[in-house]
Amino acid sequence: MRFGLFGTGPWAHLAHAPGLAAHSGVEFVGVWGRDPDKAAALAGEYGVRAYPTIDGLIASVDAIAVALPPDVQAPIALAAARAGKHLLLDKPVAFTVAAADEIAAAVAERHLSSAVFFTRRFVPQLQEFLEQARKTGGWVEARVDHVGSIYEEGNPFGASPWRRERGGLWDVGPHALALVLPVLGPVTEVTAMVGPRDMTHLLLRHASDAISRLTLSVDVPPAAARQEAVFAGKSGVLAVPALQWEPVMAFGRMLDELLAAANGGPQSQLDVRFGAGVTAILAAAEEAATTGRTIRLAA
Numbered sequence: 001m002r003f004g005l006f007g008t009g010p011w012a013h014l015a016h017a018p019g020l021a022a023h024s025g026v027e028f029v030g031v032w033g034r035d036p037d038k039a040a041a042l043a044g045e046y047g048v049r050a051y052p053t054i055d056g057l058i059a060s061v062d063a064i065a066v067a068l069p070p071d072v073q074a075p076i077a078l079a080a081a082r083a084g085k086h087l088l089l090d091k092p093v094a095f096t097v098a099a100a101d102e103i104a105a106a107v108a109e110r111h112l113s114s115a116v117f118f119t120r121r122f123v124p125q126l127q128e129f130l131e132q133a134r135k136t137g138g139w140v141e142a143r144v145d146h147v148g149s150i151y152e153e154g155n156p157f158g159a160s161p162w163r164r165e166r167g168g169l170w171d172v173g174p175h176a177l178a179l180v181l182p183v184l185g186p187v188t189e190v191t192a193m194v195g196p197r198d199m200t201h202l203l204l205r206h207a208s209d210a211i212s213r214l215t216l217s218v219d220v221p222p223a224a225a226r227q228e229a230v231f232a233g234k235s236g237v238l239a240v241p242a243l244q245w246e247p248v249m250a251f252g253r254m255l256d257e258l259l260a261a262a263n264g265g266p267q268s269q270l271d272v273r274f275g276a277g278v279t280a281i282l283a284a285a286e287e288a289a290t291t292g293r294t295i296r297l298a299a
């Protein structure tokens, strides 16, 4: 499968470009970025072409990988899907439900394959853990604390304007949701409250009637940074294990799933339809936090 990469920022360097280059089942064809010098530099590292236009790169490949801000990613993903290209997107798929749904519809109409980089979800041990938790069932609650400190010196993600504007809800919220949704099921009600600095607390009712609590931030004091998740129910309290993983390995697993799906296998559980569902919950949380109301979602 011939791939084009969109984006020349930190995540394109750390995950997408090395991930595409390392996988034996794909051909890394070229890079597009809004800054031609950055595109040429990244392309040069991998001995591939820098493309001056978005359409030119889309036309040259079978699939695209995108490492761009969500509102920049969405129109490129839509154009690629409409041109019949498979999609490997990053989270969140888009900032609006309409944009995310439009991409998912274009993928479905053309029978394309897609995957969204809910990073740790592509680590096999975590997939097995969540599948086992789902089978165990009987959970009545979950708690996920996903809070980090990206504005510390040397952290490349702190330079991103959209993260400053949208905060942890949109940046790390997708990762937290990707843990609870496969175990507790779809979300039917969302309420949210915003605390000091960048801190969003979410309460989600799931179709199973279980309730999850998510604490999300990219700007806590470093000493308070943590990633913890537990499910609780009739089997007791189950902590999600802290796993060792690294981005290129997870990216490779995502490529495996995309290639298998494009060859007639099952679609990834983390496809663009799942990603659009995550956008719907995040958008509802933003509305809930702004209005002080509980937002109902169709399960």
Ligand SMILES: NC(=O)c1ccc[n+]([C@@H]2O[C@H](COP(=O)([O-])OP(=O)(O)OC[C@H]3O[C@@H](n4cnc5c(N)ncnc54)[C@H](OP(=O)(O)O)[C@@H]3O)[C@@H](O)[C@H]2O)c1
Pocket (backbone or CB within 6 Å): 007, 008, 009, 010, 011, 012, 033, 034, 035, 038, 066, 067, 068, 069, 070, 072, 090, 091, 092, 117, 118, 119, 156, 157, 159, 160, 161, 162, 171
């Ligand atoms: N799955 C994960 O765990 C994970 C981890 C990190 C990031 N991500 C995702 O990966 C994506 C990229 O993240 P990032 O950390 O590299 O930072 P980012 O700020 O989201 O993206 C940086 C890239 O976007 C380009 N860009 C910014 N605004 C643009 C615009 N209006 N038009 C065209 N290009 C634009 C930048 O170009 P310039 O260099 O020219 O400014 C740079 O190439 C995000 O969606 C993020 O959520 C996912």
